Amino acid sequence: MLLDYATLRLIWWALLGVLLIGFAVMDGFDLGVAILHPFAARSDAQRRVLMSAIGPVWEGNQIWLVLGGGAAFAAWPPLYAASFSGFYLAMMLVLIGLILRPVALTFRSKLLSSSWRAAWDWAFFVSGLVPALVCGVAFGNLLQGVPYHIDRTLQPQYEGDLFGLLNPFALVAGLVSVAMLAMQGASYLVSKTQGELAARCARMGAVAAVALVALFSVAGLWTAFGLEGYVVQGAVDHAGPSNPLWKTVLREKGAWLDVYRALPAAMAAPLLGLAGALAAAAALLRGAGRTALVFSSVSVAGVILTAGFSLFPFLLPSSTHPDQSLTVWDASSSPLTLALMLAAVAVFLPIVLAYTAWAYRVMRGPVLETDVLRGEDYYY
DSSP states (O other): OOSOHHHHHHHHHHHHHHHHHHIIIIIHHHHHHHHHHHHHOOSHHHHHHHHHHHTTTHHHHTHHHHHHHHHHHHHOHHHHHHHHHHTHHHHHHHHHHHHHHHHHHHHGGGSOOHHHHHHHHHHHHHHHHHHHHHHHHHHHHHHHOBOEEEOTTSOEEEOOOHHHHOOHHHHHHHHHHHHHHHHHHHHHHHHHOOHHHHHHHHHHHHHHHHHHHHHHHHHHHHHHHHSEEEEEESOOOTTSOOOTTSOEEEEEETGGGHHHHHOGGGGHHHHHHHHHHHHHHHHHHTTOHHHHHHHHHHHHHHHHHHHHHHHTTEEEOBSSOGGGOEETTTSOOOHHHHHHHHHHHHHHHHHHHHHHHHHHHHTOSOOOHHHHHHTOTTOO
């Protein structure tokens, strides 16, 4: 085997982060468009323009979520088992939101009734707001620890409920996610629309970007000075067998900053999150949609990397049984499994990226109200 077990674990931790960033950047603007939809569009034609802007691409963008779930299932089975069972109701809310999106896109224009269309407009809004908020709330709970333990058969047993996830810090993290994806959606729309609609999206996106900077700063200070982080005590066998019961974990205030003390270069992540949002706001106000989308995507990546670096090496800390928290070093699949999956990724990920780039090139260009009003089949 060319790579040792510890290196494979690190690579798959990084790949999981890449998949999460891919979902937040690509499907993130779909969610952001849905969040802005009732407020940015002022007429039926403009609402159809916004829906048509994501119509050809949203299904492909959603593959990043599928890949992320598949990677968690295959590379980190205990993480998949603990998170998908513990966050079961929260996951159901996300799935309901994602299911509402194609239904709203499909049925909204089937009838001319204004009340019918208004109802589906708000369903479309919910399809963006709920997944964005819940995903942020989930990350907020990771930084606080999740109430679960692992029994003697190594099965995770969740001890909390849905309402326990809705604590103040987690809700702030949820608002960070909503503001971030609203900025991403606005940046995409400015690159896909024209005139008054594009100008309105630009203003809303700039407000969302400034809100992201404020909320992200608040969440960062809260994490640094108000939350207890987790620290593995003693030496760690990075290439040892996966058993989360074989370690001691301490909780200390400010411990989530340890990685930045050990690796100052990691500070680039929060700085990219803040600077990217400010640069996106400036580009939006200039009407430079493509530039704004690049800076917004950089900001999204910075925010997610900040959470990942802060948590490292933890994947799912346990608030009730800290010693049983899942880490990069004790929650992975076997070396052979990780190696075979890595070989598959090396073959298929470039194909996915190349096809995605080709598809976006083919479907480039703005969506115009005049084209939508002509009623071609490919417009919503």
